[in-house]
Amino acid sequence: xxxxxxxxxxxxxxxxxxxxxxxxxxxxxxxxxxxxxxxxxxxxxxxxxxxxxxxxxxxxxxxxxxxxxxxxxxxxxxxxxxxxxxxxxxxxxxxxxxxxxxxxxxxxxxxxxxxxxxxxxxxxxxxxxxxxxxxxxxxxxxxxxxxxxxxxxxxxxxxxxxxxxxxxxxxxxxxxxxxxxxxxxxxxxxxxxxxxxxxxxxxxxxxxxxxxxxxxxxxxxxxxxxxxxxxx
Numbered sequence: 001x002x003x004x005x006x007x008x009x010x011x012x013x014x015x016x017x018x019x020x021x022x023x024x025x026x027x028x029x030x031x032x033x034x035x036x037x038x039x040x041x042x043x044x045x046x047x048x049x050x051x052x053x054x055x056x057x058x059x060x061x062x063x064x065x066x067x068x069x070x071x072x073x074x075x076x077x078x079x080x081x082x083x084x085x086x087x088x089x090x091x092x093x094x095x096x097x098x099x100x101x102x103x104x105x106x107x108x109x110x111x112x113x114x115x116x117x118x119x120x121x122x123x124x125x126x127x128x129x130x131x132x133x134x135x136x137x138x139x140x141x142x143x144x145x146x147x148x149x150x151x152x153x154x155x156x157x158x159x160x161x162x163x164x165x166x167x168x169x170x171x172x173x174x175x176x177x178x179x180x181x182x183x184x185x186x187x188x189x190x191x192x193x194x195x196x197x198x199x200x201x202x203x204x205x206x207x208x209x210x211x212x213x214x215x216x217x218x219x220x221x222x223x224x225x226x227x228x229x230x231x232x
Contacts, residue, residue: 009047010054012230020224023217034217035204037082039227041066045073047231052077058100060084060225064091071098084166084225086140089113097121103166103206103225106130106142108153111160118159125159128166128206131188133181136170144188155198164204164223165189169212178215182207186220 021031037060040048048059048070057078061067062085071081080100087095087104095102096117105111105127118125129150132141142150154160167185169178185207193202206223208216213224 008232009050009230012232013051013054013056016226016229019214020217023214027218027220029217029222033222035223037084037206037223037225038230039084039209039225040070040231041085042227043231045070048074048079049077051230052079056230058082060103060227062086064088064094067098068094082225093117093120096125097123100126101163101204102127104128104130104140105160105162106132106140108150111150111154111157115157115160123159124161126161126163128164128204129162130166130168131185133167133185133188134170134173134177139168139170141167144184147188147192151192151195151197151200155200157199160199162200164202164206165192166204166206168209169207169216171211173212175215178212179219182216182219182221189220 020034024031024034035058037058038051038056039060041062058080060082061070067083081098082101082103083095083099084103087102087110089110092113096114114125130141131144132139133144154162165185169181186205189202189205204223205221207221208224210226210229213226216224
């Protein structure tokens with residue numbers, strides 16, 4: 001079975017690259033303009049290693065406990081770790097020194113805690129502001145109306161660097177609605193990038209998962225978070 005899984009993962013990654021390249025071309029970009037984060041929350045260390053050997057470098061976890069376990073077990077590999085799930089403030093201290101990017105900053109309180117913990121290790125932490133553009137009550141993320149108030153606060157912090165935006169679309173969502181959510185997030189991303197603010201750069205627009213990443217890329221995403229399209 002192990003060999004079969006390996007073949008599937010490698011084949012899946014090849015297919016994923018082709019799909020990313022097609023979507024990138026539709027939006028006038030190159031495949032290398034799109035960063036793929038392999039979401040490994042449903043798989044073990046062996047599968048992560050297989051994906052890494054097939055060329056994946058960026059991996060995403062959404063629970064601090066699972067992340068720490070994998071981080072420890074994969075310490076010998078040169079992986080970029082992304083924290084993509086809802087982050088509780090009491091877990092910040094365990095991950096700040098280990099992640100390349102936190103995708104899910106959705107409140108001033110969380111940003112302040114990251115700033116405090118990052119100050120302790122003397123290293124700024126790159127983060128994305130998570131937006132709830134769809135307005136779903138059960139989704140985490142900041143109301144777009146609150147963005148500039150948030151950015152103004154963060155611009156005063158020394159150890160939090162906002163590097164872009166992240167959003168999640170509803171699971172069962174018609175294409176028209178998806179495009180609306182993604183294009184709205186892209187508009188906000190472009191608007192913010194026109195403003196010069198300390199600690200705020202719009203480098204990454206993280207949106208799109210296995211079921212909708214092609215549409216997300218067409219609407220401007222330059223980072224996608226893909227799990228089942230790889231580990232299936």
